[in-house]
Amino acid sequence: MEKEINSKNEWPLWEVFIRSKAGLDHKHAGSLHASDAEMAIENARDVYTRRMEGVSIWVVESKNIHASDPGDSSSMYDPAADKIYRHPTFYNLPDEVKYM
Amino acid sequence: MTVHSFQEHFDSLIDNDIAIEPKDWMPDDYRKTLIRQISQHAHSEIIGMLPEGNWITRAPSLRRKAVLLAKVQDEAGHGLYLYSAAETLGVSRDELYDQLHTGKAKYSSIFNYPTLTWADMGAIGWLVDGAAIMNQVPLCRTSYGPYARAMVRVCKEESFHQRQGFEIMLTLAKGTEVQKKMAQDAFNRWWWPSLMMFGPPDAESPHTEQSVRWRIKRLTNDELRQKFIDVTVEQAKVLGLDVPDKDLKWNEERGHYDFGAINWEEFKNVVKGNGPCNKQRLDTRRKAWEEGQWVRDAAQAHARKRKEKMAKAA
Numbered sequence: 001m002e003k004e005i006n007s008k009n010e011w012p013l014w015e016v017f018i019r020s021k022a023g024l025d026h027k028h029a030g031s032l033h034a035s036d037a038e039m040a041i042e043n044a045r046d047v048y049t050r051r052m053e054g055v056s057i058w059v060v061e062s063k064n065i066h067a068s069d070p071g072d073s074s075s076m077y078d079p080a081a082d083k084i085y086r087h088p089t090f091y092n093l094p095d096e097v098k099y100m
Numbered sequence: 101m102t103v104h105s106f107q108e109h110f111d112s113l114i115d116n117d118i119a120i121e122p123k124d125w126m127p128d129d130y131r132k133t134l135i136r137q138i139s140q141h142a143h144s145e146i147i148g149m150l151p152e153g154n155w156i157t158r159a160p161s162l163r164r165k166a167v168l169l170a171k172v173q174d175e176a177g178h179g180l181y182l183y184s185a186a187e188t189l190g191v192s193r194d195e196l197y198d199q200l201h202t203g204k205a206k207y208s209s210i211f212n213y214p215t216l217t218w219a220d221m222g223a224i225g226w227l228v229d230g231a232a233i234m235n236q237v238p239l240c241r242t243s244y245g246p247y248a249r250a251m252v253r254v255c256k257e258e259s260f261h262q263r264q265g266f267e268i269m270l271t272l273a274k275g276t277e278v279q280k281k282m283a284q285d286a287f288n289r290w291w292w293p294s295l296m297m298f299g300p301p302d303a304e305s306p307h308t309e310q311s312v313r314w315r316i317k318r319l320t321n322d323e324l325r326q327k328f329i330d331v332t333v334e335q336a337k338v339l340g341l342d343v344p345d346k347d348l349k350w351n352e353e354r355g356h357y358d359f360g361a362i363n364w365e366e367f368k369n370v371v372k373g374n375g376p377c378n379k380q381r382l383d384t385r386r387k388a389w390e391e392g393q394w395v396r397d398a399a400q401a402h403a404r405k406r407k408e409k410m411a412k413a414a
Contacts, residue, residue, distance in 0.1 A: 009400060030184050030249075030253075031187070032180060047181075050177065070123050
């Protein structure tokens with residue numbers, strides 16, 4: 001039963017990214033279904049920018065997004081944890097040094 | 101990791117108020133509970149458009165009509181945000197629609213009451229959206245990330261809904277005798293169903309305890325209902341309308357209003373499908389879906405043709 005419903009002709013799913021104003025980056029706003037990219041942009045305009053929330057819209061078909069696995073978090077991000085020398089605050093400078 | 105350690109990790113995220121995201125491991129029941137709650141919420145937004153749709157063509161002025169259209173369009177948007185959030189849990193949009201259209205899924209029983217006069221647009225905005233906001237604000241901090249983000253968006257938009265409703269009520273309440281009577285009548289009909297929107301009392305709410313533990317729910321049904329009554333009774337005073345509850349009384353000791361018994365039999369009956377408009381609402385929704393099938397098919401055929409044309413040209 002579930003299979004059958006799943007296999008119906010559902011419009012593809014798209015992820016929507018919106019630039020709220022010039023100078024800022026596009027940020028994930030949510031997702032929606034649309035038959036093609038053009039309709040996805042038009043629908044994103046109606047669904048996600050009804051109150052002037054955006055000046056630019058990106059849409060990406062959800063199936064084209066590849067994500068990291070949260071199960072790999074430790075091997076992915078732990079190596080950065082013991083490298084505090086990458087932060088400027090790691091270095092002690094004499095008070096006389098200015099503008100650094 | 102063993103199942104046990106997955107569970108431990110999940111519990112520690114919940115306990116530390118760290119959001120759960122789609123790809124994180126989560127217990128099956130957490131996923132099921134969320135799908136049920138988010139989709140019921142989405143269905144309620146979609147069905148919630150229908151009682152108001154009844155008045156768009158008959159709004160008393162162009163301004164009221166533009167406002168009502170904007171509100172109903174927001175509700176469609178809210179439904180879409182929420183369906184998207186549910187889909188991140190692995191359920192498809194078609195499955196969700198199917199659950200709504202076959203009557204397998206529930207939506208808020210408030211929308212099974214009829215909208216008899218223009219004052220009902222005021223009462224719905226003021227009371228129904230007011231109750232919804234009371235429910236939704238704590239959900240902005242719910243433990244599942246995509247749901248919380250959808251709720252932030254919904255709450256930002258919802259407050260205009262309540263204000264426009266209150267404004268309609270205020271205009272009528274300060275109007276002629278007939279208009280005031282109309283406002284009072286709408287208040288009388290929508291007050292009790294609005295209180296029922298918070299769901300059964302905590303003692304009889306089967307899911308509350310687990311949902312609070314998982315931080316899906318932040319406050320219980322009874323806590324939210326009391327909060328709503330306390331603020332709304334004061335607003336009714338501004339309107340100069342009478343709360344249709346003879347047992348309503350300020351309780352100094354509790355610091356809350358005491359209120360009369362809610363007719364839970366009526367609530368159960370409407371949930372079961374026997375409310376005044378259950379059948380009409382579902383029929384309207386199904387008809388809209390079925391009659392839109394050719395549009396969905398045509399859009400898909402168009403997209404396919406265009407793709408083929410582009411492939412040939414390349």
